[in-house]
Structure formats: structure tokens, C-alpha cells
Amino acid sequence: MNETTAWLQVPPATPDDNARQAAEARQANLTKPPGALGRLEETAIRLASLQGTGRPCVDRVSISVFAADHGVATEGISAFPQAVTAEMLKNFARGGAAISVLARELGAELEVMNLGTVNDTGPLEGIVSLRLGPGTANLCREPAMGEQQLARALHAGRMAAERARLGGAQLFIGGEMGIGNTTTAAALACALLNAPPALLAGPGTGLNAQGVARKTEVIRQALDRHSEHHGTLLEALRRLGGFEIAALAGSYMACAHMGLPVLVDGFISSVAALTAARLCPGAESWFLFSHTSAEPGHRTVLDALDAQPLLDLGMRLGEGSGAAVAVPLLRMACALHNDMATFAEAGVSVKDA
């Protein structure tokens, strides 16, 4: 399969301004003091504009988790051994992972895709396997991906988003799993934001201070190695990213093309969202942000996206788990918007002049 990246040139869809205005007017007439539902009001209005409807709804949620290994793991930048990526794929297949539990709770579709692990898991029930390679190359020494690998990873994300849309999803969530991917995401964010490694490197799954210092140094080496290419988006993604980060970015761009709202998860997903917003300006109109991760670099990435996530629960798991946890807030925002009585319907007096 010889993929190209020509599809990335498609412009994003445009949110519906009339639907937004109608939703704002409705919120002002519901039986509550204006603004009293806070961010739930803003969320309902946003979803109405993205879905182009007076009755926003996110009952049907599709979650795609992209898993892959990272060559940089050999530099000793993770608290967990690299074997965990493949082991966790088996855990996804058996329904024991956090995102498996959350997807069941939400009644959401869950698709897990193996884009390339070091350890071959063999066929797993319910896991789509693409195996673009046995993990990426070590970005400290060479580009993480070849050009075909990058194109195929982006395309894998696009296909996941299109399957979600065809399946009737009203909201897309991307998740990731891959030992070492906070290092990769931090390196990519440094290149995109021209930020120092110390600002983006954090404990990930549980490094101590010494481990974070080592990780910071590894990111610095990687940035030096590829410094001539930081300004070229796709090259930066190819050299510093990972299969799952590219797939997430591809899925987010495809959602923006199709006009399917995205609920972005944590640090790694937000770096993918930033990449998507840079590659496809305006794509960010389709992104809602679910939570602020405990991974300290997340704040920098969120600020670059002008994002104010709904939740701040100290989560740092990935898999799309933080986004899944925020879905009920979106559903309740929609229910309140659609089902509350207006002042006129209820015969309730309005605010004193």
C-alpha cells in the first residue's frame, strides 16, 4: 500500500453559526439564572454549532485507541518495560483496561489498533493490527518513521475516524498506548512550540526526578539531531513523532474534514491535536478538551491550543480515559439544553429589571 498525504490539504468543515446563535438564545430562556449552568451551557452551545442542530446529542460515541512502540524506549526514559505495550494490547482484547471499562460504562464503540509493537502479540480478538514496523526507530539517532510509515499512520487515523462517522458516531475520541510516548510527544511539542525540553518533559508513567532529567536530556539530543526540520510540520512529525501520535493527528484532521466533533484526551492526544491544528488550520474548531493531565507539560500544550479542559482530576493514564470520563458532562449538557423548560413554558418570572 502506497499512501500519500495529499488528503491533508482538505480544508476543515465550518461550524454552523446559525445553530450556535439559536442555542445561545435558547440557553438564555431556560428556567435558570442566565449563565448558572456555567461551562455546561457553553458546551451545549458549542456542540449545537458543531452538529448544526438545535438538539445536540452525543449518545453515540466512538473511541479509537492507537497502540505502538517507540525506539527511544531503549534510552531508558520510561518507568515501565517496553513489553507492556503488547501486554496491554492483550488486556484491551480481554476488556480489562481502564478504557475497556469506561467504554462499556458509556455504551461507546471501542476499536483498538496495533500500529506496531516490538513484541508480536499474534492475532488478538477485537484488535485491528497494521504493524507499520516493530515500533519506531530511535529518534535520538534517526528519524522515528520512514515516509511511507508516516503516511500510513496518518491514513490509519483517517480510516478510524471515517469508520466512526459511517457507524453513526456523534463524537470521536482518540486514545493511545505506547511505552515511551510521553518522550516522543514532548519532543514533538518542543519542535512545534520552539520550547525547551525541560518545559515538556515530565514523569510520564512514574519517573523520579533523576529519570525526568535523563528524559529531558534524551529529548534535547533528539531535537539537536533533527534541528533543521523543526519548521517543517510533516518532517517534524515523521522524525520526532510515533505511529500512534501520527494516527491520532490523522484521525483528528479527518474528523475536522467531516465535521465530526472530537473530545481530546490528555498530554499525548493534545500534542497530536496541536499537530493537526498546525497541519490543518481551523481543525481546532472541532476539538473539545476533556481534562488537564497531571503530566506537567500538558498545560503548555493546552495554552498553545487556547484550550480550557472541563476536568482536572489529576489523571495521567492515556488510552482516551480522561476523554471518556468527560463524556457524561457533554451528555448532561445536551440533556439540560434539550429538555429543560423555558421561562415561558414554565410560567416562571424573569429576572427583575
Add this chain to the structure above:
Amino acid sequence: MNETTAWLQVPPATPDDNARQAAEARQANLTKPPGALGRLEETAIRLASLQGTGRPCVDRVSISVFAADHGVATEGISAFPQAVTAEMLKNFARGGAAISVLARELGAELEVMNLGTVNDTGPLEGIVSLRLGPGTANLCREPAMGEQQLARALHAGRMAAERARLGGAQLFIGGEMGIGNTTTAAALACALLNAPPALLAGPGTGLNAQGVARKTEVIRQALDRHSEHHGTLLEALRRLGGFEIAALAGSYMACAHMGLPVLVDGFISSVAALTAARLCPGAESWFLFSHTSAEPGHRTVLDALDAQPLLDLGMRLGEGSGAAVAVPLLRMACALHNDMATFAEAGVSVKDA
């Protein structure tokens, strides 16, 4: 009916320390980096200890909304006319209020109790009517409640909590509705915390700066009027509180007596929780805090309770709405705790030494 307040002397139930330790051990063995689910882990552990079980569950939720009017409303301290309290009771009866919508979304039991409105609504389907009086007296000039009114309001809350428990509730939420009740709650909080009115007075349903200044002055007058009684808890509640605030405090204490976890809503509910914790030391062990209100005084009350709410969505509606919005977080915390695989079950490698 001649109620007494002797039942307030019952000590609170004791959370189960063995269940807490077992839950902590289980969280450490689930297939995620330790602590990666953040506050969801802490919430599951807390619920396990309160419910005395290895499998915490809040599927069955009972919501009691207490409504009443406030004599102080004649001082012009609300953005909405006093008629709204009775009008909103009709809206609750028809299922058009925010809490009506949220209770349906959650599959929660919703009970609404009219403790005394200025305008008589007549019988309303689904509304329990006690009518302790046509609202309270104006606390600027006299005690808000008589002794029997206070005892009956506290008892009404106790009965609501006991009905919830008998109905099988695993979690209790109290809500309130009453034009003027941020003024009443602020005055009571000032007395309990020996805090200046300016720290607790806020815009409520939507006062401008001039209105907040007026409200602050009204609270100052009320505190002066009853200054000899600030140190006597029940007297402070009787003189400065309201029917619904006393009922909330009574319900929270009864929950603590029975060992039924409470999810506390916003500013007014938190003042009731503070009152309950002062009247029944240790009751606060049974309180979880759902959200930080946009009402600025809430932070002061939360700090006094050493409470860190789960959500901060800029909500300021009352009715129990903020607590209802947080229920799915508790449910997902339980599902993750109960249903995720352990490292051993999944054959996933543990953290590197």
C-alpha cells in the same frame, strides 16, 4: 407535631478502615501506573470505606430538594422576584427544572419538598408539602425561625434521608431552591466562621456590584441583630438560617448517623454541610464535595471543611444540580475500581525497579 432536636446528639457512624485499606491495595494492583487515575482512585477508595465493601457502587442515588422562601427577600437582595420560588416548585412538578432533567439522566430518585413559600402553590403532583410557615421571618429584624419551625425543618431533612436509605439509596444528594437563600447562607456562614460579610456575599442569581454591596450591608445588619447568638450553633441556625438550609443540615446529619454517603452540591449546601459538621463532629467523614460554585463565598466555606470538590464548571444554580453532574464521575470511579484487571490477572509487567 412537637419535634425535639434530641436526635442531633447521635454520634456519626464510623467509616470502615479495613475496606479502605483493601481498596487502596486493589488500586495499586490495577493495570495502570499507580495513581494514574488521580482523584477517581481516591474517590473509589473513599466510597469503599464509607460503604464498607470491596465493590463500591452508587447506581442508586436519591435526591431531595428542599424549597422555601426567606423573609429577607423583602430587603431587595435577589435578582429574581420572590414569586419564583413557588413558580419553580411547579416547574419541578412538571419535570422542567435542571434537577428534574439531571435526575432522569441519572435514573435517580427525586423528591421535592415545599417547606414554606410565600405564595401557596396548592397541591402539586410529586411535591411533598410541609409549609412550616409562609417563608421565614426577616432575619434583619427578628429570628428567621421559631424553635418549633427549626426543629421541624431539621426533622424534615432527617426524614428525607431516612426515606432515601429505606429506599435503598447508595448516595444521598440534597438540593435547595429559595429566592434569597444565598443571603441567608452567607449570614449563617459569617456567624459560624466569624468572617466578614464581604467575604461571603456574592452575586447569587445575578446581582450587579451595587446589589452585592446592598446584600453585604443586609448581612451585616442581620449579624449585628443576632450577634449574641453567633456562638450557639442551633441558635445561629434558627436566627440566620432558612427552612431549606436547616432541612439540608438535618438530612446530612441523619446520613452521617446512618452511614449513608452524601454528595454535597454548591454554596448553600456547603453552608448546611458546615453547620452539620459543627453540630455533629465527624459527620463530615460522610461528605463528598461535588463542585466549586461560581458564587465566590463558596471557596471560604469549602476551605473551612477542608473540601476539594471534583468539578469546577462555573455552575451556580443550586437544586442539587452540581452534585448531580458529578454523579457519573463517582460511578466511573467505582466501575474502574471494580472491573479493571489487575497486573496479575492480565499478565502485564510491573514498573521497573
